[in-house]
Amino acid sequence: MLYRENGQFKTSYRADQQVFPITQDRAAIGLLLALAVFAVPMVADEYAFRAILIPFLILSLAALGLNILVGYCGQVSLGTGAFMAVGAYAAYNFMVRIEGMPLIFALLLGGACATLVGVLFGIPSLRIKGLYLAVATLAAQFFVDWTFLRISWFTNNSTSGSVSVSDLSFFGIPINTPETKYLFCLAIVVVFAIAAKNLVRSHIGREWMAIRDMDVAAAVIGIRPVYAKLTAFAVSSFIVGVAGALWAFVHLGSWEPAAFSIDRSFQLLFMIIIGGLGSIMGSFFGAAFIVVLPIFLNQFLPAAGAVVGVDISTAMVAHAELMIFGGLIVFFLIVEPHGLARLWSTAKEKLRLWPFPH
Amino acid sequence: MNTTTTDAGASPSTDGRKIGDVILDVQGISLAFGGVKALTDISFNVREHEVRAIIGPNGAGKSSMLNCINGVYTPQKGTITFRGKTFGHMNSRQVAEMGIARTFQNLALFKGMNVIDNLMSGRNLKMKTNLFQQAFRLGAAQREEEEHRAFVEHIIDFLEIQAYRKTPVGRLPYGLQKRVDLGRALAMEPQVLLLDEPMAGMNVEEKQDMCRFVLDVNDEFGTTIVLIEHDMSVVMDISDRVVVLDYGKKIGDGTPDEVRSNEDVISAYLGTSH
Amino acid sequence: MGFFLETLIGGLMTGMLYSLVALGFVLIFKASGVFNFAQGAMVLFAALAMARFSEWIPKWMGFDSKVLANILAFAVAMLLMVAVAWLVERLVLGKLVNQEGITLLMATLGITYFLDGFGQTLFGSEIYKIDVGLPKDPMFLLEGMFQGGILVNKEDLYAAAMAASLVILLSLFFRYTATGRALRAVADDHQAAQSIGIPLKRIWVIVWSVAGFVALVAGVIWGSKLGVQFSLSLVALKALPVVILGGLTSVPGAIIGGLIIGVGEKVSEVYLGPTLGGGIEIWFGYVLVLFVLLVRPQGLYGEKIIDRV
Amino acid sequence: MTAKTSTPTVPRAEETALQTTFPRLMLEHAKARPQAPALREKEFGIWQTTTWRELADEVAALACGMAEAGLSRGQHIVIVGDNRPRLYACMLAAQSLGAIPVPLYQDAVAAEMVFPINNAEVAFAVVEDQEQVDKLIEVREKCPQLGRIWFDDPRGLRKYDEPGLSSLDALIEAGRARHQREPGFFEAAVAQVNPDDVASMFFTSGTTGNPKGVVHTHQTLLDRARAGADFDKLGADEEVLAYLPPAWIGQNIFSYAQWLACGYIVNCPESAATVTIDMKEIGPTYYFAPPRVFEGLLTSVTIRMEDAGAIKKWLFKTFMEVARRVGPDRMDGKTLSFTDSLMWKLGNLFIYGPLRNTLGLSRVRVAYTAGEAIGPDLFTFYRSIGINLKQLYGSTETAVFVCLQPDHEARADTVGVPIAGVEIKLADNGEILVKSAGLLKGYYKNPEATAEVLTPDGWYHTGDAGFLDSHGHLKIIDRAKDVGRILGGPNDGAMFAPKYVENKLKFFPHIKEAVAFGDRREKVCSFINIDFEAVGNWAERRNLPYAGYTDLAGKPEVLELIRDCVEKVNADLAQDDKLAGSQISRFIVLHKELDADDGELTRTRKVRRGYIGDKYQVLVDAMYGGKAEQFIETAVKFEDGRSGSVSATLKIVDVKTFSSVKQAA
Secondary structure, X not given: OOOOOOOOOOOOHHHHOOXXXXXXXXXXXXXXXXXXXXXXXXXXXXXXXXXXXXXXXXXXXXXXXXXXXXXXXXXXXXXXXXXXXHHHHHHHHHHHXXXXXXXXXXXXXXXXXXXXHHHHHHHHHHOOOHHHHHHHHHHHHHHHHHHHHHOOOOOOOOOOOOEEOOOOEEOOEXXXXXXXXXXXXHHHHXXXXXXXXXXXXXXXXXXXXXXHHOHHHHHHOOOOHHHHHHHXXXXXXXXXXXXXXXXXXXXXXXXOHHHHOHHHHHHHHHHHHHHOOOOHHHHHHHHHHHHHHXXXXXXXXXXXXXXXXXXXXXXXXXXXXXXXXXXXXXXXXXXXXXXXHHHHHHHHHHHHHOOOOO | OOOOOEOOOOOOOOOOOOOOOEEEEEEEEEEEEOOEEEEEEEEEEEEOOOEEEEEOOOOOOHHHHHHHHOOOOOOOEEEEEEOOEEXXXXXXXXHHHOOEEEOOOOOOOOOOOEHHHHXXXXXXXXXXXXXXXXXXXXXXXXXXXXXXXXXXXXXXXXOOOHXXXXXXXXXXXXXXXXXXXXXXXXXXXXXXXXXXXXOOOOOHHHHHHHHHHHHHHHHHOOOEEEEEEOOHHHHHHHOOEEEEEEOOEEEEEEOHHHHHOOHHHHHHHHHOOO | OHXXXXXXXXXXXXXXXXXXXXXXXXXXXXXXXXXXXXXXXHHHHHHHHHXXXXXXXXXXXXXXXXXXXXXXXXXXXXXXXXXXHHHXXXXXXXXXXXOOHHHHHHHHHHHHHHXXXXXXXXXXXXXXXXXXXXXXXXXXXXXOOOOXXXXXXXXXHXXXXXXXHHHHHHHHHHXXXXXXXXXXXXXXXXXXXXXXXXOHHHXXXXXXXXXXXXXXXXXXXXXXXXXXXXXXXXXXXXXXXXXXXXXXXXXXXXXXXXXXXXXXXXXXXXXXHHHHOOOOHHHHHHHHHHHHHHHOOOOOOOOOOOOOO | OOOOOEOOOOOOOOOHHHOOOHHHHHHHXXXXXXXXXXXXXXXXXXXXXXXXXXXXXXXXXXXXXXXXXXXXXXXXXXXXXXXXXXXXXXXXXXXXXXXXXXXXXXXXXXXXXXXXXHHOOOOEEEXXXXXXXXXXXXXXXXXXXXXXXXXXXXXXXXXXXXXXXXEHHHHHHHHHHHHHHOOHHHHHHHHHOOOOOEEEEEEEOOOOOOOEEEEEEHHHHHHHHHHHHHHOOOXXXXXXXXXXXXXXXXXXXXXXXXXXXXXXXXXXOOOHXXXXXXXXXXXXXXXXXXXXXXXXXXXXXXXXXXXXXXXXXXXXXXXXXHHHHHHHHHHOOOOOOHHHHXXXXXXXXXXXXHHHHHHOXXXXXXXXXXXXXXXXXXXXXXXXXXXXXXXXXXXXXXXXXXXXXXXXXXXXXXXXXXXXXXXXXXXXXXXXXXXXXXXXXXXXXXXXXXXXXXXXXXXXXXXXXXXXXOOOOEEEEEEOOOOXXXXXXXXXXXXXXXXXXXXXXXXXXXXXXXXXXXXXXXXXXEEEEEOHHHHHHXXXXXXXXXXXXXXXXXXXXXXXXXXXXXXXXXXXXXXXXXXXXXXEEEEEEOOOOOOHHHOOEOOOOOEOHHHHHHHOHHHHHHHHOOOOEEEEEEEEEOOOOOEEEEEEEEEEEEOOOOOOHHHHO
């Protein structure tokens, strides 16, 4: 309906291969970014930053990473939390052990370490598939949890087992206010999102999807499963690792292994299922959805309860949350396995064809 | 790539190109799954530029034969010689690198991708840029994408599927999916093309089209073609030499006419319903 | 030596319980190709039901016979589990027929969350007791052989015994009853099973009910051991490696796997724990499985997978 | 004959500036803006652009090559194929040498090509692809002089060893060599071509007998092209989609003559299958289509809307209402009431805009329909959704542009005012006579035919009957020769305008073709072809089962549907006492679609009334014989060239007629 595509013809492959070939889409995305950078900081209050925006951004990043592995390469991982943890603790160690280590490098190095661990635990994927692999990745989860819990070297021998970082700065710009934190995360997320998009639309991305869709055929046209799968694990864990480091450094400030428990892994998995497997945008949808829903429920349920004269305890809200999540997962798997992203793109198609149905 | 072709209807496939020496030689291949014998001591060869058919009733082991040649299965016995190099077993990657491509009997397209990307994936061996370049679409990566896109577009033109370029392959009718499958193989610029029942499940027109494309490929790019069919009639028209398998054994080998008059073959075929 | 035997036996006993939960997985996977992550949630749910009803029923009906209360509670809980089985088939599996294993796995993750939430909404989220009168006092074996003998927890012994007998019962059920054979047929080939007139949907409900039963028993045992609380659902996470180790589709596999891991983690905990800083059992099973899989991708007793093209 | 009416000659601007030729224009563009795109063709997934510079070079090479091959001044060269940049280049090349390109219809069967080729002693041909090559080879023994055939797309031709057959690539190569040797040759050749030299020849598919070659000079074509361009202020930035057969002068004017006159951009679709997609991508600013194309579009719109959801349907209905009410006024530049204009703006947001976008008409500034009369509903539909659709009047012989509708003055029933450089007068039999600088030089090697249409004092007989209305707009009734008289019966001596009647019938979406009989008979009867797509959908919506065309056409429900249409037409005809006598009293819905391959239609899909009358004599007799039904068996040619026969027993339907308003009053 809003689309006016006449005259938007492409005279070069470069133009035809852009991420957003349609002018209106480019405009929309540009506008969105502008809002995120300029408008949001003006309107958002501290709570919005701490409770919604920053978690949303960081978890989007993690989901993005996981989506590359699960959604694009078809290798299910239940150990995402572990890779986040590795990113976080590695970054932490670089910070505390190396004098004057700049934040950004610490984050990237954290990601690098996560990559190593990710590839290590990805090796089984060369031999084992599907369910077996899923369980194998749990090994990463529990082993890593245990490591950071029990091996005090990683926590810099902190007695409490919890570690913390303070006075972060990005090339001299202090990152201490919610606003700066938000912008810092935003910047990183945007960069990674672009990079990820480029990867999945380049030949490596096609190799991943080929492995996902039909691994035998992929092998026959010369794709090496080893390479495809391990790169997927590497890229995925790198992004997830950086996200983990951000989560710890920027969002939490001080944390312990529980912050990256198996529940986190599941949460991220849900994000990409609800958001959309094999879709960059879906990762953001999913994250937004799962970050906002609990907050919404916490506000809404008690209110609703009050209306019908039942007082609803926080515990009940928590349980309701579990049930709703569970229900939604099943719902999406049955009704729209490609998640919100697919709904979005169908809606978009409809708009382009409007007023025609098809 | 040069997209000029000849019309199969107008001229038999043999003129215009000359059949060369043996390019692929299969010796004493035996394959078994657990106890089940799929292939027993199969030997035959393929000459450069020829159209070589492997026929036989369903379950005769045709597909298994193909899977041995392109490294999906590892035969227990026997060797495969390609361009003078002899292998007991190769992995699919090596086979692909040596220039052997194939299509699949029951479609093995990448459902999640559109036609262009399916064909592009056939170019992966030729794409060289590294992760980093791709992540940031640095000049090289961008250029690579464009070059290979151009190549792929020629195949799209050759197979006359312009109208479906950006359609997810899942949404295409069966006949077109088969074409895309062929296209993906062509994108590899193969020297030998293995076709696993390219006409299976097609209606008459689709079969004719497919025949034309197969012959065009063989004719235009001099691609050697090994194709499996259980539908005799099709094979006899388009192939130069035919191997006949039955229950994993070779029961005939020769020109279509020789094979047609071969007692075992006849009985094998009368024995099965077609 | 005595001490080692103690740990060994302790291990075997926990192992037996693992096998019990693992059995739940295997049953469902065989029959419906679903890797039922929700098994743990079912254990928790069943245990909660058992615990609460055994409190409530006497109150409602005004008697105080513990045994009767337990029996009734068990019956009610069992009914609940059947209901759950039926709903799962109706609302989830029935709608996901012929989907990939991974999708089904994720679906059961959804079910897990739902059951956890639902169970705690119905029955509350404190710690509850189940008392089926398992003796808590320890006993000593082979006092003649070792001085001081081997200390064994009676409760564990009974528990293990129950588990073992259940395991045997189920394998018999599979081998000798019509339903059992039907289940096996379904496991081997859905289409075929359907074509020879086996009603898939009913089979699935049955299997899930059986799994529910197993969960209930496991819940009762673990519950009476550790008390019924949310953490109970984590038993599933313990059983996962067992299943994989055993090879997903094999009942004996589940049992052997359970014993191996049970023993393995106890022994390693006791002998390596101190040096590594303890808590090894959290990951022992998984890491073990990881290595086994590298050698046998299909697990100890699973069938070999061949890709056909 | 004496002139009834006559419009004064409008003095024309830049008379002298027009003294040029196509090749010269091309060179001017190439000099003035070498990098500007001249042509685009969608190939290999993107719009491959040819700039004026590149075009000029290619033409130079081609011209030199053709000269090498012996093509010389005054010779003819046939061009057969779809709209392809290189074929356009070939026309320019030929014209640069003073030779005459003769475009032929690419969908014509081989036999149809024999006459033109021999008639113009054609020795050279440029064709698009294997399909056309095969046809020419087929006709070769009938046309021995056809020495050289060049093809654009080599696919499938590699192994042909036909004497004189070679690819355009080869030709260009040869040409480049020649160009190297004699750099001056090309410019010199171009310089020698005069505006009054013959530029092209178009064979008109006459409704009877052999086609006639209409001879046009650079001057005639360019004069009209420019006049048309001035009238609608076409500039160099127009985008045009070339999708109609180049052999048809309409297409030739819009994507060749005016292209060079204005220097705008012509875009060639990727393939017939992708035209709609390509149209949507390009979004032409200057669009031309015969009514049947607009009709097709509208039908597809209605059909696609059928499956739309309730809300969309409602929006569509409501806003199309609004459009019908206020759209035309808006287009005619009248000021709308505030609410009306607001409603229209809303509609534009929700329906019209998106509709234009999906049809690929968002950017259209000027759209023409011509070739045949357009239905009022059809015409208003497009104008009401904000597309500046206008009618034009003209023919091959007049180089198209005779009358055009000025913006804001478009009517469905007139064809506009005579444009610059056109004089019009009416003969006493009502035939329209035209004089303009764009008239044909004559029919090739056919003086008597020429004499029939061209008077010594330079008036051209259009063969159309009509008159100028009070606003000075020309109104066409029918072909002059077809205008007949009713003989006997109540309306004895009344005027019978079959085409007028047929068109009124065809304006109904359910009726595809109609053939009316009645000249020198006591009443009017008619054959009708249903529109399979439209009626088929109509039937499905009433879940009325049918097995194929013939069955559907025979359904009583369908006959009822058609009867209603016919009655409406009668009621309408009764309004005009001149035409009241042409009301239809009986009709037959034919069992097969009238088809060009069966010779029932011309290549431009005009009905061959005479031929049909003979072919279906039995039916005609049955209708006038007062029978209730009639059995018939007809031979048909199928798409794939096989031939078979269809037979059916056709009901003859009687229709109510109305007494003329005048008589009633």
